Amino acid sequence: MPELPEVETVRRGLREWAVGRRLSGVDVHHPRAVRRHAAGPEDFAAALVGRTFTEVRRRGKYLWLPLDSGDAMIGHLGMSGQFRVLPEEAPDGPHLRVRFRFAEGPQLRFLDQRTFGGLAVSRGGADLPAEIAHIAPDPFEPGFDADRCVAALRRRRTEVKRALLDQTVVSGVGNIYADEALWRAGLHGARPADALTGPAAHRLLGHVVDVLGEAIAQGGTSFDALYVDVNGESGYFDRALHVYGREGAPCDRCGASIRRESFMNRSSFSCPRCQPRPRGRG
DNA sequence: CTGCACCCCTGTAGGC
DNA sequence: TGCCTACAGGGGTGCA
CATH class of the missing domain: 1.10.8.50 (Helicase, Ruva Protein; domain 3)
Structure with missing residues (x-):
């Protein structure tokens, strides 16, 4: 869901379903989905497992989810990316890219038909990831001028x-x-x-x-x-x-x-x- | 600084 | 039925 209103809709859903939950497992099903994470898929997963999402923030079309480690997971939906909350037994489907498992409750899945979207972990990026700093504030941020x-x-x-x-x-x-x-x-x-x-x-x-x-x-x-x-x-x-x-x-x-x-x-x-x-x- | 071409992908719709 | 093209809400890069 590409533009700001669609990303904001996703942000609100993630705030409800992901914040406060401790990750028990992260499975990267398609490496292209984490291509912006330079250290690779294994490092991406390792930076997340055992951590808890503390918040969901957004600037323009970028999302980031600060972690209790001080890092943050960055997400961009590209043209066709989706975050979906689904029960463990729901079939994977052809566009599953990354699966997030928690100790209990439904999974979070990143789906992306065209794979223009992607995820990464930004080290120390809880406040404002460096990867997003080149983007201007959006009109709904407190700092917008x-x-x-x-x-x-x-x-x-x-x-x-x-x-x-x-x-x-x-x-x-x-x-x-x-x-x-x-x-x-x-x-x-x-x-x-x-x-x-x-x-x-x-x-x-x-x-x-x-x-x-x-x-x-x-x-x-x-x-x-x-x-x-x-x-x-x-x-x-x-x-x-x-x-x-x-x-x-x-x-x-x-x-x-x-x-x-x-x-x-x-x-x-x-x-x-x-x-x-x-x-x-x- | 700017425009432009082109890249990344999959899926669908429409013309032939 | 197939084959081809155009098109789809994203961004990034390199070059002139």
């Missing part, structure tokens, strides 16, 4: 959608929520970020925060079974999407037919009337 974020956004000499997707400007925004925020702001994603006025950039960031917050409240966006919470349940925010995946459907604001454009080798959805394409530099 909106003025600073807007300044970073307007400093980028690139298109505004690219800037929104840049995790060093603001973390947690992906393709869906970038398109939704741009629609709400009435801006085409190809507008130059450095041509936005301060108030316009603040308004855009406000829409980013709004759409992410509303999506969290709905448990995220689930188009299919790949994007589910730790109990396998889907979120409902897909019903509230205004542009993403709605090519040809009428704009909820003006009725014009939603268009789809190729951008950064991905699809971008927008309203041709509410979000006119910029001409030249702006």
Whole structure:
């Protein structure tokens, strides 16, 4: 479940099901799932067994679970990663990558169809793992500074959608929520970020925060079974999407037919009337 | 600093 | 039925 609202949904599930439980065994079923753990799968497991998850934290799309050792397990879901809480007798399935066993109670499993996601143990990373420090704060962190974020956004000499997707400007925004925020702001994603006025950039960031917050409240966006919470349940925010995946459907604001454009080798959805394409530099 | 090409993978949908 | 391509919510790297 890739973007911030989906990762936050997973974080909440992990907080409920993983915190305070002592690990009795960790089985790496696919080494690629721990490729970012340089010391290898055995070291990964050894750093976890016997330890207890004390908390579940998140920055943007990254999760980390501090341990009572002072280390932390880092997780990124990539495109198709899932954490699932399942009883021991549940079948493994084809996408099981890492199994976490506890002294008692259900297992925690990391599943990942495409294996773009991954786990690692960060030594001494309980507070903020060094591996995540290059990512900007996300809008829901106490340390988030909106003025600073807007300044970073307007400093980028690139298109505004690219800037929104840049995790060093603001973390947690992906393709869906970038398109939704741009629609709400009435801006085409190809507008130059450095041509936005301060108030316009603040308004855009406000829409980013709004759409992410509303999506969290709905448990995220689930188009299919790949994007589910730790109990396998889907979120409902897909019903509230205004542009993403709605090519040809009428704009909820003006009725014009939603268009789809190729951008950064991905699809971008927008309203041709509410979000006119910029001409030249702006 | 920036854009760009390309890499990492599996699975599905659609055209032929 | 098969075969092919395009596409999917992620990030990272190397190069110009």
